[in-house]
Amino acid sequence: MKxxxxxxxxxxxxxxxxxTTVSKFINHAQRFSPPVEARVQAAIDELGYRSNPLARSMITGETRTIGLAILDILNPHFTSIVKGANRVALQHDYTLLLVDTEESQDxxxxxxxxxxxxxxxxIVSSRMPEQSVQWMLELHKPVVLFGRNHHFPIPSVGTDSYLASYMLARHLLNQxxxxIAYVGFGQSRWNNERIRGVxxxxxEQGLSASVYDAQAASPQGGERACSSIMLGPNRPDAVICYNDLIALGFIKAARALGFSLPQDVSIAGFDNVPYGEYASPALTTVDLQSEKMGxxxxxxxxxxxxxKNDTEYSLLEPRLVVRDSTMRRAGASASEDASAARAIPIRKGTSR
Structure with a gap:
């Protein structure tokens, strides 16, 4: 009886x-002869013994736990990152410990x-400027960042924000x-790169985008920004939002103001969050491969x-996902649109 x-x-x-022999066996600290290992394993199975993680960490100095700091658990972009990271952690016998910094640098x-x-x-997603993260090197623990850091030798992974925004702008021009307006989020480290790409x-066409700030990387931020943009003197016929959440809030507010979408204005975002496909109209976006990033x-x-002392930056390819929230305006030829499709990696109406 167990x-x-x-x-x-x-x-x-x-x-x-x-x-001591049992301790070294269960912590993989030493190998023993096959008969000894067989006896120990049989005793473990018969007694139903389960090792104590705290005791194990005191012996090995390892917790078998990885920390993941994200900016906002309500943002599906970050939950997809968690999903990808957790999948790999489980495959390597690690547990994930999550912290939500709630978009607060403080x-x-x-x-x-x-x-x-x-x-x-x-693993850290941070709003801090690149030059302000030196303290992470003093944690005396391995650190991986989301987004390239040019100042410190920290391994990192991200997506090309410049290319992603360039692709969206090119898609809208070809339509x-x-x-075209850009509704950004000034606190983000990637906001300037997206402005630069747009x-x-x-x-290249002798044009310039009007740039606005949503104040929050959320649907509420998009809602609040919409009226001053759409009811102002320079109403755009297309809007690129910093992320899908801002874009979805912008869509809701624009419809409430009486605009028809995409007939009156085309809307696009970034991240390819899962429910963007089910919005009305379905949201054109750029897939940043969030799960793959994690x-x-x-x-x-x-x-x-x-x-392994590898400080390489891994750069993922953004992918344009065209849906119903953007449409060709009068005067745009089908040949222009076909040319854009050949030049830019486009996934028609697909989700992550």
Whole structure:
């Protein structure tokens, strides 16, 4: 009959070996002869023994836990990152410990420092400027970042924000749009790159985008920004939003104001969040491969824990996903649109 609370001493007695031998066996700290290992494993199975993670960490110095700091658990982009990271963690016998910094630079450092004390390494999505993260090197734990850091040798992974926004702007130009607005989120490290991509694309046609700030990377931020843009003197015929959440809020507010979408204005975003496909109209977006980003970040951290000193930045390819929230305006030829499809990686109406 199995005991419900067997101890390591019980296993040692049943197997006829020392407690030290059992400890080294279950923590993979030493190999023993096949007969000894067989006896220990048989005793573990018979007694139903389960190792204590805390005791194990005291012996090995490892928690088998990875910390992941994200900016907003309500944003599906970050939940997809968590999903990808967790999948790889489970495959390598690690547990994920999550911290939501709630888009607050004021809270980031305190929360991440506390997280680092409980885990073997940390993966971080941060709003802090690149030059302000030197303290992460002083955590004495492996760190992986989302987004390239040019100032410090920290492994990182991300998507080309410049190319992603250039692709959206090119798509809208090829649909005949000429008055294009960009609704950004100034606190983001990637916002300037997205502005730069949009402006570079429009400049090729002698145009420039009107730039606005949503104040929050959320549907509420998009709603609040909509009226001043759509009811102002320079109403755009297309709007690129910093992310899908802002775009979905913008769509809701524009419809409430009486605009028909996409007939009156085309709307697009970034991230390819799962329910963007089910909005009305379905949202044109750029897939930033969020789950893949989480997977790669976790693999980088596991490599760092294994002693691989690799500070490479892994760059993922953005993919344009065309749906019903953008449409060709009068004067745009089908040949122009076909040319754009050949030049830019486009996924028609697909989800992540």
């Amino acid at each position: 005991k419900t609370s067997s101890t390591i001493r019980d296993v040692a007695a049943a197997a006829g070996v020392s407690v 809270h980031e450092q305190v929360l991440i420092e506390a997280l680092a004390q409980r885990v073997d390494g940390v 005949g749009h000429r008055s 402006q570079a694309c429009l400049a 997977e790669i970040a976790m693999l980088k951290l596991i490599d760092a824990l294994a002693g």
